[in-house]
Amino acid sequence: MTPAIDSLPAYLRVHPPACNIKAGRFKHRCCEVSNASSTDRIQLVRAGFTAFVIVADAFGPKLKEQTRAVAVSLYAELLKDEKSVIDLAGPTLQLLKALLENPPKPDQQSAVAQYTRMVNGLLSASLLNIEKMRGRSGPMVTTKVTNNLLAAALILTVVPPSFGYSRTVIEHYCVLISSSSPNRKRLVRKHTASALHQITSTRYDRASVASTADNAASQEGHASAVDELVAEPLRPRVLGVLLPAVVLLLDPSKSPPTPIHALTVSHILSFATSAPAAFKEATGKMDHAPRELLESPVHQALGNKATLSLPAAKPQISLRTF
Incomplete structure (x- = not known):
């Protein structure tokens, strides 16, 4: 028995597909989501990742990094997605920050190794997502590139440099920013540039001090x-x-x-x-x-x-x- 549309939660309600044939052209309209449904879905994603953070803390050091890795893998899928009509990654970037905060202590070698692999994997995935958008255009491309640029900036500023992202990755990130289309949002480029300034000032400060020692x-x-x-x-x-x-x-x-x-x-x-x-x-x-x-x-x-x-x-x- 099929439930009535009105009985479903708001975030599951979609308009039924419709086909229009006009002037010899076939147009298909499917899964158009209302503004209310978009808000509900974003809130649902926020609640889910917030629950991941709470559960990871409750599990303790032994299982925390595994739980964190699962949550980060799910968020990486949001950054990779090209089919959804709703931007779920952009409004929930603050949750990625919450997932990456509170890294393991240096004496927890196994946890540090897991956290480092997770961070490098997420950062590499974000840069790869941007690379795959080369030569493409459209609202979806702009949204995906913007979200991944901001996600990479967030990773590089939240994660301490001791967890080992290489200078090559940072240089690649700089190249992606400089080669991005001029019509990209200026605010995004400003934030990513300021993020790079913070990274270089914190990561290479020792080299700067050593050069002025004499x-x-x-x-x-x-x-x-x-x-x-x-x-x-x-x-x-x-x-x-x-x-x-x-x-x-x-x-x-x-x-x-x-x-x-x-x-x-x-x-x-x-x-x-x-x-x-x-x-x-x-x-x-x-x-x-x-x-x-x-x-x-x-x-x-x-x-x-x-x-x-x-x-x-x-x-x-x-x-x-x-």
């Missing part, structure tokens, strides 16, 4: 800025964090000292002279070995300065020589 002028500017921002009562705490890390840059075994060693000693002397009370308090709480490693080059530098500051003895002529 630039004394740059380091002096950074130190001056920090000195202006940190209030006097907070300086013991700040030095308590900085000094143990600064000690790692010292290398007194090399002669002559390396540029980074000399620069580190100059900064330590700057800390000691600008905030002597805070410096004394911070060094007093350090362990013996790092404190000794810190004090030795400082005393040596102060000794060299004292030697250089002594006036040279003027040559004298002894009267006994006459």
Whole structure:
């Protein structure tokens, strides 16, 4: 017995197919969905993926990544879809963010490996979806490319760089953005460009810092800025964090000292002279070995300065020589 159309849920109601023959052309109209039905389906998708997040957390670490992988695989199908008349991926991108958040801890090696494979698979699928739209046009193509560009931007910004997407993938993503059609939505390209800026600034910041390690002028500017921002009562705490890390840059075994060693000693002397009370308090709480490693080059530098500051003895002529 076939149920009445009115008894079905709103998101299952569709107009019956209809065929029109006019002027020798055959036109077929099928599965046209009302606005109310579109909203209901989007809400249903949101409820389903929200349930996945709740269930994954309830399962605990052992099954969380497997449950997350199932949910992400289902969402990847939404990004791949070309047949649906409703855009289900665009309005639910926030759910993809919820699925990718809270990655496993570094000590959970098996979970980290699963999460990394899942992220790389999803990102590769998004880029492949964009590639397949080359040479095609139409509303569906625009929607699919837009959703996959935004999904890739979301993946690259939500997932920490430690989970290993390669620089090649990022460069490929840049190529896809730059080669996209000029009539694409400018807002999408703006968001993806800002996402790339964030990625490069967080992923390659270490290389940038390393390249300026020997630039004394740059380091002096950074130190001056920090000195202006940190209030006097907070300086013991700040030095308590900085000094143990600064000690790692010292290398007194090399002669002559390396540029980074000399620069580190100059900064330590700057800390000691600008905030002597805070410096004394911070060094007093350090362990013996790092404190000794810190004090030795400082005393040596102060000794060299004292030697250089002594006036040279003027040559004298002894009267006994006459």
